[in-house]
Amino acid sequence: MLLKKRAREEAEIPSSSLADIAFLLLIFFLVTTTIDVDTGIGLVLPPPPEPDQEPPPIKERNLLKILVNSQGLILLDDQPVVIQEVKDKVKEFIKNPTNDPDLSENPLKAIVSLKTDRQTPYKIYIDMLDELVGAYDELWEEAAQTRFGKTFERLNDAEVIVVKKEMYPKKLSEAEPDKGN
Amino acid sequence: MSGKFKKKTKAKQEIPTTAMPDIVFMLLIFFMVTTVLREVTLLVKVDFTKAENIQKIDQKRLVTYIYIGPERLSGNRYGDTKVQIDDQMITDIPAIRNIMYDKLIEQPKLIVSLRIDLKSEMGLVTDIKEELRKAGTLRINYSTKREL
Numbered sequence: 001m002l003l004k005k006r007a008r009e010e011a012e013i014p015s016s017s018l019a020d021i022a023f024l025l026l027i028f029f030l031v032t033t034t035i036d037v038d039t040g041i042g043l044v045l046p047p048p049p050e051p052d053q054e055p056p057p058i059k060e061r062n063l064l065k066i067l068v069n070s071q072g073l074i075l076l077d078d079q080p081v082v083i084q085e086v087k088d089k090v091k092e093f094i095k096n097p098t099n100d101p102d103l104s105e106n107p108l109k110a111i112v113s114l115k116t117d118r119q120t121p122y123k124i125y126i127d128m129l130d131e132l133v134g135a136y137d138e139l140w141e142e143a144a145q146t147r148f149g150k151t152f153e154r155l156n157d158a159e160v161i162v163v164k165k166e167m168y169p170k171k172l173s174e175a176e177p178d179k180g181n
Numbered sequence: 182m183s184g185k186f187k188k189k190t191k192a193k194q195e196i197p198t199t200a201m202p203d204i205v206f207m208l209l210i211f212f213m214v215t216t217v218l219r220e221v222t223l224l225v226k227v228d229f230t231k232a233e234n235i236q237k238i239d240q241k242r243l244v245t246y247i248y249i250g251p252e253r254l255s256g257n258r259y260g261d262t263k264v265q266i267d268d269q270m271i272t273d274i275p276a277i278r279n280i281m282y283d284k285l286i287e288q289p290k291l292i293v294s295l296r297i298d299l300k301s302e303m304g305l306v307t308d309i310k311e312e313l314r315k316a317g318t319l320r321i322n323y324s325t326k327r328e329l
Binding site: 018019022023025026029030032033037038039040041042043044045046047048116117118119120121122123125126127129130133134137174176 | 201202205206208209212213215216230232233234235236237238239241244292294295297298299300301302303304306307310313314315317319320321322323324325326327
């Protein structure tokens with residue numbers, strides 16, 4: 001009789017502390033999570049050249065050469081400029097609204113080449129790259145407004161491809177840096 | 182009348198807590214999913230540059246970091262510019278190619294985030310970029326903070 005009574009006793013796992021355990025884990029993950037997102041300038045590098053590959057022929061007028069020396073002085077197609085002017089000069093070169101024979105034939109052929117010295121500080125290079133990326137961002141924004149009548153952010157994927165590939169393709173070329181003196 | 186009011190005050194005024202573990206678990210799962218536990222101890226000092234035209238990297242899981250900056254020495258001093266990948270110092274620049282190639286095999290959509298100290302020289306950065314090109318890790322991102 002006594003044995004039978006014992007067998008009927010319910011065997012439950014105490015679950016009152018479940019919430020406590022969950023809270024503990026929650027606090028751990030709350031503390032270890034980093035919410036801050038990575039930001040930066042994204043680029044896609046060109047694949048390494050084939051050993052016997054000749055560089056493609058480029059017309060002189062389609063190439064905008066930007067040289068930055070170790071002091072941060074800028075030469076833009078052999079003209080000394082300050083960094084604040086770079087963005088407008090680059091946009092003018094790509095669009096060439098007045099059909100200047102020294103500037104690019106059309107935006108599809110325009111190539112911007114950035115060359116630094118080996119001693120150039122990274123900060124100056126990033127400032128320069130920021131201006132170039134900014135120039136293309138502004139061109140894309142203009143193109144989105146005139147072609148589609150919307151802001152660039154509101155374009156759908158197909159329209160983004162039209163703007164980025166068929167109107168103003170981003171062609172940045174980074175030359176090997178000079179040895180410097 | 183007054184009796185009626187008194188009766189009401191006797192009603193139970195407890196917040197039901199039976200659903201609390203469910204809520205807590207939901208939050209827990211959210212944070213578990215969003216947490217990236219991989220963190221490295223920095224052996225080099227990196228002061229970020231600032232830029233205006235920047236993008237966010239949404240998929241943190243695709244990212245590998247390369248740190249470039251002056252080496253931290255004992256007693257708050259800094260040495261020469263060094264390269265760090267994961268927890269290792271890289272002394273041999275061409276070795277980066279193999280390291281990055283192995284990472285690319287593991288994660289074909291790899292993004293390399295370059296965290297470079299603002300005073301570093303472009304010569305070293307270019308050498309590393311050449312190695313990345315040879316390794317085939319072509320998507321890179323120069324880590325910068327937003328300029329205010």
